[in-house]
Amino acid sequence: MKPTAIAEAIQSLAPWQQYICNACGYIYNEADGDPDGGLPPGTRYADIPDDWACPLCGVTKADFAPYTPPDLAALQAQAACTPTLTTRQAPGVVIVGAGRAGWQLAETLRAMDATLPITVVTACAGDVYDKPLLSVAVARQLSTEKLVRETGAAAAQRLNVRLLAHTHAIRICADTQQLRTTRGVLPYQHLVLAHGAQPALPSSLPAALCWRVNHLGAYLQLRAALGDTPKDVLIVGAGLVGSELANDLALGGHRITLLDTQPEPLARWHDAQAGAQVLQAWQDLPIRFVGGVSVAQVEKVQGRYRVTTACGQRFAADQVIAATGLQTPTRLAHSAGLAWRNGIEVEPATLRTSDPHIHALGDCITVDGQASRYIEPIARQARAIAADICGCTPVPYEPRPATVRVKTTSLPLTLH
Amino acid sequence: MNAADLPRDATHLPPLSGDALLTAVRAVAQGPLLQQVEAIDRQGHYPAAVLRQLAALGAMSAHLDTPVGAGSYALAIQAMAEVSRVCGATGFMMWCQAVCGLYLQQSGNPALMGELLADHSIGAGLGGTALSNPMKSYAQIESLLLKATPVDGGYRINGTLPWVSNLGPDHYCGAIAAVVDEAQQPLGKELMFLLRCDAPGVELRECPSFSAMEGTGTYAIRVKDLLIGADEIMADPAKPTIARIRAAFVMLQCGMAVGITQGAIDSMWAVEPQLGHVNQFLEDRPATLQAELDALTARVMKMAETPFDTRTEFFIDVLDARAHGAELCLRAAQSALMHQGARGYLMSSDVQRRVRESHFVAIVTPAIKHLRKEMARLSAEEMPA
Numbered sequence: 001m002k003p004t005a006i007a008e009a010i011q012s013l014a015p016w017q018q019y020i021c022n023a024c025g026y027i028y029n030e031a032d033g034d035p036d037g038g039l040p041p042g043t044r045y046a047d048i049p050d051d052w053a054c055p056l057c058g059v060t061k062a063d064f065a066p067y068t069p070p071d072l073a074a075l076q077a078q079a080a081c082t083p084t085l086t087t088r089q090a091p092g093v094v095i096v097g098a099g100r101a102g103w104q105l106a107e108t109l110r111a112m113d114a115t116l117p118i119t120v121v122t123a124c125a126g127d128v129y130d131k132p133l134l135s136v137a138v139a140r141q142l143s144t145e146k147l148v149r150e151t152g153a154a155a156a157q158r159l160n161v162r163l164l165a166h167t168h169a170i171r172i173c174a175d176t177q178q179l180r181t182t183r184g185v186l187p188y189q190h191l192v193l194a195h196g197a198q199p200a201l202p203s204s205l206p207a208a209l210c211w212r213v214n215h216l217g218a219y220l221q222l223r224a225a226l227g228d229t230p231k232d233v234l235i236v237g238a239g240l241v242g243s244e245l246a247n248d249l250a251l252g253g254h255r256i257t258l259l260d261t262q263p264e265p266l267a268r269w270h271d272a273q274a275g276a277q278v279l280q281a282w283q284d285l286p287i288r289f290v291g292g293v294s295v296a297q298v299e300k301v302q303g304r305y306r307v308t309t310a311c312g313q314r315f316a317a318d319q320v321i322a323a324t325g326l327q328t329p330t331r332l333a334h335s336a337g338l339a340w341r342n343g344i345e346v347e348p349a350t351l352r353t354s355d356p357h358i359h360a361l362g363d364c365i366t367v368d369g370q371a372s373r374y375i376e377p378i379a380r381q382a383r384a385i386a387a388d389i390c391g392c393t394p395v396p397y398e399p400r401p402a403t404v405r406v407k408t409t410s411l412p413l414t415l416h
Numbered sequence: 417m418n419a420a421d422l423p424r425d426a427t428h429l430p431p432l433s434g435d436a437l438l439t440a441v442r443a444v445a446q447g448p449l450l451q452q453v454e455a456i457d458r459q460g461h462y463p464a465a466v467l468r469q470l471a472a473l474g475a476m477s478a479h480l481d482t483p484v485g486a487g488s489y490a491l492a493i494q495a496m497a498e499v500s501r502v503c504g505a506t507g508f509m510m511w512c513q514a515v516c517g518l519y520l521q522q523s524g525n526p527a528l529m530g531e532l533l534a535d536h537s538i539g540a541g542l543g544g545t546a547l548s549n550p551m552k553s554y555a556q557i558e559s560l561l562l563k564a565t566p567v568d569g570g571y572r573i574n575g576t577l578p579w580v581s582n583l584g585p586d587h588y589c590g591a592i593a594a595v596v597d598e599a600q601q602p603l604g605k606e607l608m609f610l611l612r613c614d615a616p617g618v619e620l621r622e623c624p625s626f627s628a629m630e631g632t633g634t635y636a637i638r639v640k641d642l643l644i645g646a647d648e649i650m651a652d653p654a655k656p657t658i659a660r661i662r663a664a665f666v667m668l669q670c671g672m673a674v675g676i677t678q679g680a681i682d683s684m685w686a687v688e689p690q691l692g693h694v695n696q697f698l699e700d701r702p703a704t705l706q707a708e709l710d711a712l713t714a715r716v717m718k719m720a721e722t723p724f725d726t727r728t729e730f731f732i733d734v735l736d737a738r739a740h741g742a743e744l745c746l747r748a749a750q751s752a753l754m755h756q757g758a759r760g761y762l763m764s765s766d767v768q769r770r771v772r773e774s775h776f777v778a779i780v781t782p783a784i785k786h787l788r789k790e791m792a793r794l795s796a797e798e799m800p801a
Binding site for chain 2: 022023024053054055056057058059060063123166167168170171173175176180182183184185198207208209210211212218221225319320331
């Protein structure tokens, strides 16, 4: 035999391959060919003429790619990890948000009623963690595993709650009592908004250039971006979050520049001389505080960031963090037409919103126009809501002035 | 005096006002269109005359700005809903024609905005949109199938697009190609252009049978070395134009969902006198569906006041309204079949046809799953790279 004939003979023994049409999903199997399209069974992909057309959608062989039939077991295992929605279930309680407020409420409700259907919808993985620890994680050398107290899936199983993780709540249809999400529509008997607040970014701080540390996912991304070697970090905003982060990252060896529009850090607690005290505490840390400035522009220049203030000062940094305050997202509340005053307005005793089927707690609410974005009230709020939903003896929530403990580790401050 | 001697604009009748337009559209839908519905759905009859008649009334150009005033997206959507209530396929072709007009008008290209747009607006020219693949490409679902290589005076286009609707031998459509160099390497931008079905290098190929809506003039387009010059360019680069028109593009589709849902509700009421005593045991009763449809329609009408709002939050609202429309359409068509029972199961029944039309609303780009994926993508927090 000639060499080409041998090659052809070997080729003909090769297993039949399959090719998939990228446009419509039709699968061409070499064994079957496409007799209607002029390709007898056994036509190799390589031998298909260029003008042959996909029998379903008409594209040519150039738009086909090699295809391997999927492993069903692997697909099933993968699908088991993806939340799905089964609609044939009593509506029960739907909670939006799986931070401290969302989980606290799920836990309190479950303690009161063992069979109440509870669904938690969250844009993140729903892992259980203590947000205040994000301010001391470097100093305490807390790894991801230590920060996550319990995975969302484990918490959902423990509490017999249906968790829809990585699912965005898009709209409330208050008239039909349905929550529209990116994984389908959830009917509810009671809806509880526990979605928190989101960083309020001034237009001079573009989201693509500034980190915000308001949840675990973003914090871990920031830590990954900082890496293991000391970096120049610029933090905009010297309130509680900005000051604590500055303190913690400085303890981790990073060089911090901390900017604020006020002349001192923690200016809200000026009367308690908080600013003077933290500046004193930071004396031996690589923290440079620059007060009385506002950021005019952030630019990315050759892999680093350049921050320019309104008064013309320039700073260079490897990473920029914005700690410029929080605001409650309006999407869900507005879609349901809920009363709004700097946040979702609730009636304090029961935490009901202006819609009798919707409660709210945590960072997204206001009482008399005032938000109180601290951990302490959450458990008391959850008890009030759970009692109201379950029809138990009311446990009215009473707003109290918050006591703030500033976790600036070298000199912790307690502020009222 | 011969009408042909008059300046073009003088031969146009003034556009009908909102109510008059809808009345006229309803008369066409429930008259000549109703006679052809089955042939359109099952036998692949392309209703060119009805489409031209609807276009001449202004039904597919109500959203376009004219020298005498701003367009009304609300009116265009309502007109599409009136037609979809009778025939989903024709409602869909109205959308094709309407968005093609939008591309022409938004192109800013005098060669496209003059006589071509004027003819298009009155139905003298018919065209569609080949943006299903690009829309999925922008949502990171698939890659672009057409490629454009820069050449002297324009671009050379190659590739094949499956399933483009409202086409015919003398039709045209708006299309988008990835711009690549001679070695097929991407040059980092896209080109939006007018693709004429009769241009050299363009071939229409028949598609296999669909489960419904056979008469929509749907073909695969095979493009081989098509030359595109300045006169055909709609946007170069395409992305800024797409960002500007994406909400309008998706919003207009709501007319199909609203109309098909209304048709389904109509057919539930039609059997209420005879079957109400037993239909009362069904979920999704007509009054409940009507209330949900009315709330959705009101929401869409409100959005239609600002079709060119480019904020992400607004676009998410539009995507959600479109998804809600598709979901409601599925439920209503299914429930109409339950309500009508065996008579709705006859092959000749509009009720089972509407079930198949509702499937189309759910799977045509952007499909329910695409809409949700895009909402999730747009809802994700942006962080530094």
